[in-house]
Amino acid sequence: MRRSAMVASLAVGAALLTGCSAPGEPEVTFFADGKTIRIEPTVHCDVINGSCKQNQASPASLKARPGKPVQISVPAEIAETPWKIIVVYANSKGELQPAIEKLFTDKEHYAYTASTPNPGDQILGIEVQQPAPAVDQGRLVVDEDGTPVLVMRAFWSLQIEAAV
Incomplete structure (x- = not known):
């Protein structure tokens, strides 16, 4: 009986420690053709002390068919500040x-659907910027x-691979 109580208290302690860890960099979610990817910023700077952190991971990518939109969702940390979308196609x-x-400067947009003017156009990349x-x-x-x-x-950068 004591052993199970000890295991339970260790599990609770671990959960509390995990909940108290420092938050990571804000992630942006992209959705296209039934697939979702969440990415950390490519570069994230502290405006107070001027230090910047660059993500060393390879560029994020997602497949999307020509003419199909890519949906973008940002957390409150981004949405409640000015933010910008750039779509290359x-x-x-x-x-x-x-x-x-x-x-976006109204602090009320948490999502955006990136689309192109014509049905045969192909989105090649999307960048979310936080000035x-x-x-x-x-x-x-x-x-x-x-x-x-x-x-x-x-900024958060996503490369789009053409899906067939």
Whole structure:
């Protein structure tokens, strides 16, 4: 009886320790053709001290058929700040097209569906960016109009492989 009580208390202790561990970097979820992938940021910077962490893992990839959308979901840590989507795609002839860009500043968008203008277009890559105001020696950096200058705090990159 004592042994089972000890095992139970160890399990509870382990669960408590796990729950108290430092949170990891925010992950972005991508969904296409019935498959989901969650990725950590390619680069994530601390805007206070200026240090950056680069993810050493190989680039994330997901398969998607031509003309099919890719859905993106971001956690509150990203959605409640300005964030941007950049979609790189090619037309049905394989010719690279101008990137599609969308900036969210309303702090209410937690998801976005990336799609292309034409049914035969192929999404090649998607980048989620999280900008932050630039700070120099504790002071906000502004342009000549007094608008805060933004720098990239973090970004998540996904390569799309053409699925047949």
